Amino acid sequence: MGIGWEDIILGFKRTTRQFLQDILEHITESFVVTDLQGKIVFFNKGSERLFLYRPEEVVGRHIVMLGAPRPNVLQEIRKGNTFRGEISLMRKTGERFPAHVVCVPLRDERGKPMGMMGVAKDLTDEREKEKAEKEIMRLKSFYENLIASLNDGVLIIDGDGRISYVNNRFEEITGYGKAEIVGRHYKHLVAKEALEHFTREIYGETDDSGKNKKTFESTFLTKDKKRIPVLVSSSPLTEGNKKGIIIVITDVTEINALKKELFQSEKMTLLGKLAGEIAHEINNPLGGLIIATQMLIDDLEKRPVSRRKLLKELREIEREASRCRMFIARVLNFARMIPEDKTKVNVHDMIEDALLLVQRQCKLEGIDLIKDFWDGDIFVTGNTSNLQQVVINLVNNAREAILPSAGLIIIRTYLRNDDRKQWACIEINDSGKGIPPEIMDRIFDPFFTTKPNGTGLGLSVSKRIVEEHGGRIIVRSLLGKGSSFVINLPYGEQ
The missing domain is CATH 1.10.287 (Helix Hairpins)
Structure with missing residues (x-):
């Protein structure tokens, strides 16, 4: 014969019974009472929230519908023993979840077991937290191993500019061991002449997105004071209240x-x-x-x-x-x-020397080569031979764009102010065929060419040379009208 709620609180005064029932109904944890056969006789509000059943759906049914307890638990209860442990329970939706349960015998007036009282606590959040912590540790280990095995050097500097981490490749590039360099200021790594530029770049202003990822070239010093050219990529690093910078270097x-x-x-x-x-x-x-x-x-x-x-x-x-x-x-x-050293270059003299190599060919092909130079000298800091190569490349491209017809190439020089800088400009205009819009984005790609016998390197090399001088090339073109290539170089001695 089963037991009922009245049997459970038998011996209590009516007010006491009601008080106990109210407590059990409103406690946060799930509280379930069964008879010795496992049939549910009481199911409180905490159980409703946990299992998603209403009391009328479970009272009178076996507790196995909740996913537990295991048969041996009921056997222990019949013997008068208590069960504590973690088991898997199941909600009305079929979802299983981990729970910590305590099951104790419910005894009659003689102390003999007459049922089971069980309290269950959902461990899902705790397990998710543990799982998340394990995943964080796994990812941390993964990324540490990944960074350590990169083919680029990685160092992290803190808010005071001191090095807090370097990877294995950094040690190989510089010759410093971790113990020798961690804790020292980054200025010990950068060549004296490059230090100001390096500092300005890594601590420079953020962009519109609030980020400050920079890529630039610099010179580092190895442990034995050898200079090595490096490509540097830097990004801000924030961990809680701590701020720093992560820097990746590539030996170039x-x-x-x-x-x-x-x-x-x-x-x-x-x-x-x-x-x-x-x-x-x-x-x-x-x-x-x-x-x-x-x-x-x-x-x-x-x-x-x-x-x-x-x-x-x-x-x-x-x-x-x-x-x-x-x-x-x-x-x-x-x-x-010749060495890549840069000196003071007279732009007009440099152009005149470059044109010596192309002006006769232009004349033979019926192409007028007109010079429209700025009044007075224009000076830049650069490598004369490399800049001549750019001018010759662009004039030859202009000539080939005009052929087989006669035409006109105008070379202009002037000064322009922009972005708080003064630029020396060399503009080469032609009356040729123009550049098709669909290939405009590719003309500076290495080995891209539309000429049967072209190498595809002329414009690519020219762009690289100009960028190494701190400048840029701007292109404008109208199909059937001609093209304009403007070389912008920082004006004066840098």
């Missing part, structure tokens, strides 16, 4: 060497294209030399020559020889592999 020593080889290869290709122009510029003075020499020999053989006439003819020979030597010197200066 080999990349820079390959880049120089690429520039030189493109330069040699350019000289090959200009071979006819070079031959013409040398042949003209050589022809004059030969004629003047033959005339002098003829005069000396046939009749006495006055001192005045002899000096005149010798000066003519000297003039033509000097012209030839000067041109060869300019070609050699352009062609040779």
Whole structure:
């Protein structure tokens, strides 16, 4: 015979029974009472919230519908024992969840077990928290291992500029061990001449999105004080109230060497294209030399020559020889592999020397080459040979855009103020075919070309050279009307 609620609180006064019932109904935890066969006789509001059943749906039914307890639990209760532990319970929806339960015997007046009282606490939140903590630890370990194994150096600096972390690759690049560098200020890593720029970049103003991710080139010092060129990427790092910066460095020593080889290869290709122009510029003075020499020999053989006439003819020979030597010197200066050092460059002189290699070809093809220079000299800090390469590339592109028709190339120079900077501008305009809009975004891509015999490196190399001078190239083009390439370089000595 089963028991009922009245049996459970038998012996209590009516007011006491009601008081106890009110307490059990309103406690937060789930409180369930069954008989010794497991049939539910009491199901409080805490149980409703936990299992999502109404009392009338469960009272009189076996407790197994709640997913527990296991049969051996009821056996222990019948023996008068208590059960404590974690088990899996089940809601009305079929969802299982972890719970901590305490099941105790309900005894009659003689102390004999007559039912079971069970209290259950949902452990889902705690398990989710534990699961989340384990996942955080797993991800932390994963990312630490990932950063440690990167092929780029990684360092983290705190709010005071002191290094708090470096990865394995950083140790390989710089030669410093973790114990030697962690805790030191980052200024010990950066070359003296690059320190101001490095600091300005990593602590610079944030962009519109509030982020401050920067990528720039710098020079680091290894443990043995060797200078190494590095590409730096920096981003702010915030952890709670702590702020710092994470910095990724890439050793670009080999990349820079390959880049120089690429520039030189493109330069040699350019000289090959200009071979006819070079031959013409040398042949003209050589022809004059030969004629003047033959005339002098003829005069000396046939009749006495006055001192005045002899000096005149010798000066003519000297003039033509000097012209030839000067041109060869300019070609050699352009062609040779020279250091990337930058000096004060007169923009107009640089352009004039570059045009020596292309102006005759333009004339032969019926293309007028017009110079519209700014009044007065314009100076920039740069590498003369590399800047000449850019001008020659752009003029050659303009010439090829005009052919096979006759046309016009205008080279203008001027100064422009923008972004609190003053720019020296070299603008090369042509009356050619223009650039199709669908390829405009690709013209500076390496190896992209629309020419049958093109290398696809001219514009790519030119853009790289200008950017290494702190400048940029702006392109405007109208199909069928022509194109304009504007080289913007920081004005003056940097």
